[in-house]
Amino acid sequence: VFEPNISIGYEDPGYPRARKIFEANRMNIVPIPVDEEGICIQKIKEQQPNLVYVTPSHQFTLGTIMTINRRIQLLKWAAENQSFIIEDDYDGEFRYTGQPVPSLQGLDQHNRVIYMGTFSKSLLPSLRISYMILPSPLLKKGHEITSLYKQTVSCHSQLTLAEFIKNGEWQKHINRMRKLYRKKRAIVLEAVQRELGEHVRIRGENSGLRILLDVYLPFGEKELIEKAKKHGVKIYPVSLSYQHHPPTKTVSLGFAGVSESDIREGIKKLKAAWKI
CATH class of the missing domain: 3.90.1150.10 (Aspartate Aminotransferase, domain 1)
Structure with a gap:
């Protein structure tokens, strides 16, 4: 979806495999520090990357949970700069203290969040099923790109999981x-x-x-x-x-x-x- 050589704000510390994927796609990595509330918005404003990758539900590696205030600030920055946020919610189902915090995608009112998740942590890694929710401005381009790739997960597994979710067992x-x-x-x-x-x-x-x-x-x-x-x-x-x-x-x-x-x-x- 994105052109080569664009800059991506990346949590430092952050998920190293994701960083390698962005580098392989010729994206310029812009390290953004993380504090006890989440990714530092002031540093994002100073660096002005084209988009930002975050793990707000359980920061990789520190394990912190991005506060609601920091989430709203990040969404405001994205809306004002017409930038996108990649929200990697890799194990957001497992929180043990405090009240649940809405995802960035759930709070987003301006179609600026690309939401990703996986069933590897909550079900079976061997299923190899993940998902992505694109904001409406990216749907057409996303469909064009994904139509070029073969789906490696069997239809049986996908349909079984869909039924598992639909009937409340999930x-x-x-x-x-x-x-x-x-x-x-x-x-x-x-x-x-x-x-x-x-x-x-x-x-x-x-x-x-x-x-x-x-x-x-x-x-x-x-x-x-x-x-x-x-x-x-x-x-x-x-x-x-x-x-x-x-x-x-x-x-x-x-x-x-x-x-x-x-x-x-x-x-x-x-x-x-x-x-x-």
Whole structure:
């Protein structure tokens, strides 16, 4: 839809795979810092990118939730500058505290938001089903482009999912999974506080399927990951999400596919691995 060499405002830190896709399409990446409320609007106004990519429901990587005030400011900027916002709502179904915040697309009154989501987090990654809601000014061009591509997901899978949503089973499933993940999240937080205590700080715990740990030990990110791996625990780097000033002692810890007993045991293994 967009011409090569246009500039895209990109959260820093942000989802590294999306950044690579934009770079492969010859877009100029404009890093925009993120604070506790979300992407910084003042920096967007200073840089004036052609469009902006954001993950407002669960910021990748920090896990923060963009405030309603910041969402309204971002939409106002897009409307005033006739720019588009790409809203990547990759796991927005899973929020554990506070009142739900409407999506940017739901708040948008000026057709400036391209909304994207996936069923990989909430159902099965193997389904490979995602979706995109285009604003009306882009529908014609979007249809022309998508007509050039073959759909790799079977019609059976698509129709089955559509029926699953239509008859209300989808919402029941989300409610069950939200309850399950809320319980697992509580176990993770309790285990981390008990076993790792003052040696770590937890961030990004209010939504999504993972948390961040700032680790106050004499090891860097790579060492922390390697020591954990030797004890059978897989944790993930955070530095790859940054274009500027990556943290050196922060790691990501997922809990969605881990049993409750394995969560407790895994945190104990982290304690041993990091010699706390």
